[in-house]
Amino acid sequence: MSVTAPAGFAAAGTEAGLKKSGGLDLAIVQNLGPASAAAAVFTSNRCLANPVIWSKQVIADGVVSAIVLNSGGANCYTGSQGFQATHATAEAVAEHLGVSSGDVLVCSTGLIGEQLDLDAVTAGVASAAGELRADAARTPDAGLAAARAIMTTDTRPKEALHRAPTGWTIGGMAKGAGMLAPGLATMLVVLTTDAQLSSAQLDVALREATRLTFDRLDSDGCMSTNDTVSLLASGASGIEADLTEFTEALTAVCQDLTRQLQADAEGAAHDVAIEVRGAKTEHDAVDVARAVSRSNLFKTAIYGNDPNWGRVLAAVGTTDAAFDPYNIDVAINGVQVCSGGEPDQPRERVDLTPRDVTVIIDLHKGGETATIWTNDLTHEYVEENSAYSS
Amino acid sequence: MSVTAPAGFAAAGTEAGLKKSGGLDLAIVQNLGPASAAAAVFTSNRCLANPVIWSKQVIADGVVSAIVLNSGGANCYTGSQGFQATHATAEAVAEHLGVSSGDVLVCSTGLIGEQLDLDAVTAGVASAAGELRADAARTPDAGLAAARAIMTTDTRPKEALHRAPTGWTIGGMAKGAGMLAPGLATMLVVLTTDAQLSSAQLDVALREATRLTFDRLDSDGCMSTNDTVSLLASGASGIEADLTEFTEALTAVCQDLTRQLQADAEGAAHDVAIEVRGAKTEHDAVDVARAVSRSNLFKTAIYGNDPNWGRVLAAVGTTDAAFDPYNIDVAINGVQVCSGGEPDQPRERVDLTPRDVTVIIDLHKGGETATIWTNDLTHEYVEENSAYSS
Structure with a gap:
């Protein structure tokens, strides 16, 4: 019940030493193909974190091979040094996985205005990339480790799953506990599917699904600088999904994650x-x-x-x-x-x-x-x- | 240092039994003339309390003889019964003071969606009107009693004063502790002056002063249904004030009250x-x-x-x-x-x-x-x- 549920995906979560509290703090989700179509939506905040600036360039051609996410630092308002750290992170992932850095999405979450420890990030990337090569990286446990690695003040990992009767699957993970307001919330979401869909189709489905779900979660009215919701399609099921049916299923998965985010919002009692x-x-x-x-x-x-x-x-x-x-x-x-x-x-x-x-x-x-x-x-x-x- | 500081004003505060916690809860400020020019600004909330609906009609001709204010109930979302209560309150004040009910502003503050106890209000009006006839109603103590009677969650009464070197005076009182956001805040403010100014001049001065003061206090982002800031001019100083000088002084008085409201905002530590x-x-x-x-x-x-x-x-x-x-x-x-x-x-x-x-x-x-x-x-x-x- 995770990002590894659809065929064609591997995931890993590792401890890079970025979070002061310790624990898993860096995750990679790799699309093993055969396709590498993708779509993504980002915060509408005008103050964009460096990973968002980077990822907007990456998604432009609709091709994504992997996504790397870290907690323990938002890498926002960190200037050119911060952007270089994002770039170097993507390069490190690309090198280890043998893909192009221009096809690597980067997401960060944590405190704004502090530089990331790039040495720790690159060591974490090496460690996670090593895990990705093992068969275990395709198991639910690997998906769960990734979901844990992106947590900040979240008290529990958030995952969702939809298996279509027609043979394709959508999996997802999310983090977010504060700064939960639309456009989107302080949330990082990775959605995976083995359905065959073009990046243009994925974009249509993702925008419709987020409009009705994540965009309507408003826990504390505060909009983040780092929100990213990405959708990666491996095509590994070999089945062309009907776009309407897929959009409905994707919306249901997003709604499931939205409610999990709401239920785990910081300090909430209702x-x-x-x-x-x-x-x-x-x-x-x-x-x-x-x-x-x-x-x-x-x-x-x-x-x-x-x-x-x-x-x-x-x-x-x-x-x-x-x-x-x-x-x-x-x-x-x-x-x-x-x-x-x-x-x-x-x-x-x-x-x-x-x-x-x-x-x-x-x-x-x-x-x-x-x-x-x-x-x-x-x-x-x-x-x-x-x-x-x- | 209160609404009774300018010549030509009397004030009273009484216990009508409207506040569950007991204490003063009804105030009247009377303009004794010779002039009865006035201006007022109201909440920009589209859900208007009955006293605001009433007072907007009263202020239309720029003439106000008295203002009656109660805590212990906002009289908002109380339907036609609520509007009749506001009307009856103004009628009671008019009868006791020998003025037209169409020249009586009404302000209420407290819980929304509950009917006021009209019997208690009218008894309170009679009591306050009796006090207004005594010389003591022109003293600072009377102004202070009125300032206390409009308090809800306020921990202290709020008053301000400006004496112009040219011989006229502005006095003011305010309440407000929550729902403090612009347009305006949950605030009731009564400003008095003995300067000679037309209602049109008062309107210009009041709008400029509130724009730079009360409208820029945003304690909790919540806009009230009952906010009213009124300015009454008796002309009793016999001095025609320069409008620019008056506006500056009025702005200073409003700023003083604004900072008092901020300092007494509900639960604030900074x-x-x-x-x-x-x-x-x-x-x-x-x-x-x-x-x-x-x-x-x-x-x-x-x-x-x-x-x-x-x-x-x-x-x-x-x-x-x-x-x-x-x-x-x-x-x-x-x-x-x-x-x-x-x-x-x-x-x-x-x-x-x-x-x-x-x-x-x-x-x-x-x-x-x-x-x-x-x-x-x-x-x-x-x-x-x-x-x-x-």
Whole structure:
């Protein structure tokens, strides 16, 4: 159930000594072919980490042979020395695997504004490349090691799998626990498939899947400089996938990983789905749901098991979406607390003790809908992000 | 040093029984004339509380005789019953003071989505109106009682004063501790002056003053439904104020109150000034500073005394402002931690133990500058807003 589940992929995770806390911190996922088609999407932050700048060049031709990922340092705002470190990392991978460095994606995650220890990185690359040559690199254990190596404040590795009845497979791994906001989140995701698809097809499928999943996870409103979601296709199943069917499956895998990211968000005590219905446009629905998801007052209320729907509507009121303040309904965990902009059921009826919370906002302006997944704002979030420099 | 400092004003604060915690919770400020010119600005939230809807009608002709304010309930999302309560409150004030209800501003603050106890409000109005008839209502103590009556989670009343050498005076009071974000914050502010100015002049002065002060306080990114800043002029000094001089003085008074609001923001441990320099436009400067002020990761880092400038630049990267990621400087409390988008001085040199923190971001794109005042994100903020339904 990992990036090694589809045929034609090998993975390795190793300890390069980059993470102060120790443990696995460098991973390589290699596409063994026969095809090497790929697509990738990146953060929309204008301050791009060096590995993102590099990887955007790599993906331009839709060909990727391998992806190397490290935790223990974001390599962002590290100037030309930082870019050279990214370049050297790709060169090292290329040399060990006998591929072109221009076909090696690089991902980094960790603290911004600190130089990576390039000696440690290159030693880690050598070690991981050695592992890749063994048969064991194609096993679930190898995929799991890679998934562990990219963790930062994540408490558990995140993997997902889809096996199509028609014979191809999608595997995936993800990391991300803070800076989880769209465009994308502080997330690194590697998706693999043995389906036969062109890089152009992969790009279409990946953009549609991320639009509906990772882009709608907004844990803490903070956008990272390093987010990268990549999709590598080996074609090793020998089966041409139907693009619609593939996109649906890919979306399901991405959704699975999205929910895992949400469930492991830093310090979260609740997983909150904010569903907006009756919107005039999908854009409106996303806007309204996102505004609520970013309200610290809403998020702290949820933490306190307080169904404070006034804070929901105060956040709705900051948007440009089409709505009439006197024709909005709000339900929290199945209790209609507000109808037509007035109090309906007593808020005391809402039970917020379960971890899963659903807020449904009906704008009564059309037929569009969207859901944003977020978390509450807790003591543990404050603790983790004030005590841990990341 | 209060709303009663300028000649021609009386104030009262009373206990109407609206606040569950008890204490003063209803205030009236009366303009005794001879003039009754006024201006007001309101929240830009599209979900308006009933008192805001009412007060927008009242201010239309620029004439205000009195303002009544209550804590213990926002009277927002309370439907037609709620609007009738606001109307009845203004009628009660008008009857007791012998003025037109159409010249009575109403402000409310507290929990959204709960009906006000109108009987308690009208009894409180009668009590406050009785106090207003006494000479004591023109003393600083009366102004202080009014300032106390509008407090919610505020830990202290907020007042400010400016006496112009040319003979007129501005006094002010404010409340606000959470939902402090622009457009405006959860703030109620009453400003009084005995200068002779028309309502049109007051409007110009008030909009300029709030643009540079209250609108640039962004404690927690949450915009209230009830914000109202009003300015009442009695003309009792008999002196026509120079509009430029008056606007400068009014801005200083608003700035004083802004800093008091910042210093008393819910649970804050640091008062942070985010100053953006070298912006192409003032709008860019405000945008960049506001983006940083709303980053929970930046805010928790400050709480943890962690000069994590990467989180500053990650927030800058989410804006549309003109900047080059490789030509940005960041200084925190006087230490240049980032120059030209690369690490400069070691972050360990930054001392974040003082309550006041200054972050200076230079975009090197022009000559415009702006400062946003914000706070850190603390355990106490989470505690107050998860445990207290407001």
